[in-house]
Amino acid sequence: MDEMVWLIRKTLKDTFRKKKNWFLYFGLPIVGILISLFFYSNASTGTIRAGVVNQDGSQVVTSGVIRYLEGLGQVQVTPLDEETLRARIASGDLDCGIIFEQGFADRVKTGEPGHIRIMSVKGESVTAYIKAMLQSYIGNVAAIGKETKGDEAAFARIYDSYSQHPFKLKATAQPDTSNEKMMSYQTIGYLITFMMFSAANLSEIILKEKENRTFLRLLSSPMSARAYVLSNVVVSLLLIFLQIVVTLVAMKLIFHIDAGMPTFPLIVVLLLFALTAIGLALTIVAFAKSTSAAGAMRNMIITPSCLLAGCYFPVNIMPETVRKISSFLPQHWLLDSIDQLQQGQSLGSLYVNLLILGGFALVFALIAVYRFGKNNDSRQFV
């Protein structure tokens, strides 16, 4: 116990001595907040200036979509022709352009949206929001189209009631909180990635110590292998906890983003996920033969799985198959918990999610322990 505290102290001291680590563990999540702010903010930079080209004539559905965009309150819509649109995007006069090509409305009515183009020179940072919003709205309308199977009258009736009531109300009634919720959701999406990378980095200390042989030297002191690995886990947990706190504090006090949920349950689910991330990191370390191998595995696993789980873009803009895959990823269950917490659910009602997250952590830990045990049998480190 005593020697564990000694080792933990030393590892923390070592970690905080390097400026690079400060940026890695605390700077990056704050950069994450900044990016989220940029994605979803309309308070600071004003609205997104979008030029709209309607080549689809006076279709009800098309003008409905345009009205919906205007109704969002964050998009300033200017009707234009394509040529002017291109010129004004190029000159930086507009943030992005949306072109409804001929046949757009017909495609929506058949349930298979198409003939819509979004362009921007400012890249994903501007278009992601518009894409996400359009996708969900058009998706809903297309669903009506699919349901009514080409029955124009039925479509018109249902569409009419749909576009009159619920959505417009929802979109305009509380744009500010939903916006902040999205910012905090996105911030947490990035935080997930950084937590996972932090856990991987910290576990790789084990491999580094094997490579410079201090691991073996430590084991020749009264420190056992088990105590050593446990100390490493404690360090990871402490640092990730700090990372969470720093991110949440910065979000709230510096950037004034309201997470839209109480802080305590948020920290609980994040910490539970931290355990999962540490479990995964240990599994990587247990299977990797060297730090470079572990580094390769870490990069191969973390970013793609975060992408699939919806850490960077909402999953609902992704294809159905991707959404199904994401259920097998722990990040999905954390994001889902955050979503539900934002919708006002209590921590207790999320027990399924919490169990799944805990399960992931347990399984990873067991695999790592089993694998470490095998390594020690063959004395790989001697």
Next chain:
Amino acid sequence: MSHVLEIRNLTKKFGDFIAVDNMTLNIGEGEIFGFLGANGAGKSTTINMIASLLRPTKGEIVLLGKNIVKDSKFAKMNTGIVPQELAIYEDMTAYENVSFFAGLYGLRGAMLRERTEEALAFVGLGDKHQSFPKNFSGGMKRRLNIACAIAHLPKLIIMDEPTVGIDPQSRNYILQSVRKLNEMGCTIIYTSHYMEEVEEICTRIAIVDHGKIIAEGTKEQLTSIITDTKEIWIGFRADGAISIESLQGIAGVTAVRQEENTLKIVSKSEVNNLNRIIQQLIKDQVEIRSVEEQAPNLESVFLTLTGRNLRD
């Protein structure tokens, strides 16, 4: 003399490979015990079992009266190991390195500071407290490696080839500190490839080959094993090509080794073959510079017993 360490029938297998083969050995208090053996002889494996880093396949290790195969914590508390490969933190200062390792053995506060300073001064790094090992020479790193193992003043200090590839100054420091530690009451196990070192500092020596102890005793006891052999050293000019095989064919010659410009030939003392050896060398057009007969030493013992060179 009470025994600090008793090893009985110690065996270690890696799969089917027997690295240490039924070794039995006693080391008394206050000894500097030398393990001499070629590469792969099983020295490090034996040492790692004594330090409880490896579990023996078979056999007993009794340290200070306690069977440590069952109580590894006791072994770890009472030994200090200087690993064959450097095990220090390059990004921590010399002081922090020693202090960290000593702290693992429970030292804290003023005691820790005192012992850390002592250990560093001991290996001649007293003026390098705040320097980082990444700026050290190979020899200084080795000395720091030693300081890390002795700060907690263990009963038994195990040094696994502490002088590999270092400058003469560091080497002298290390040999001196081994003697000083010994005078302070530490028992020391010392492995080396360097015959001269072992001859110089060890009170008793075991020659290890293929995991077995093939001879054991003081330097005098060991050399007396081979009173029937002599060693002839022949100096020559560098450019001649030496045919070691043809020399080995000469009656009485048991081993031949070339070390730079010197041929070292071990031969049975009762066979008078010096003329034949010189004839052969002249035939091979070797330009002889000097010929001398050596009294039997550890090196010739080793060569005779194992038929191997100590160094590759």
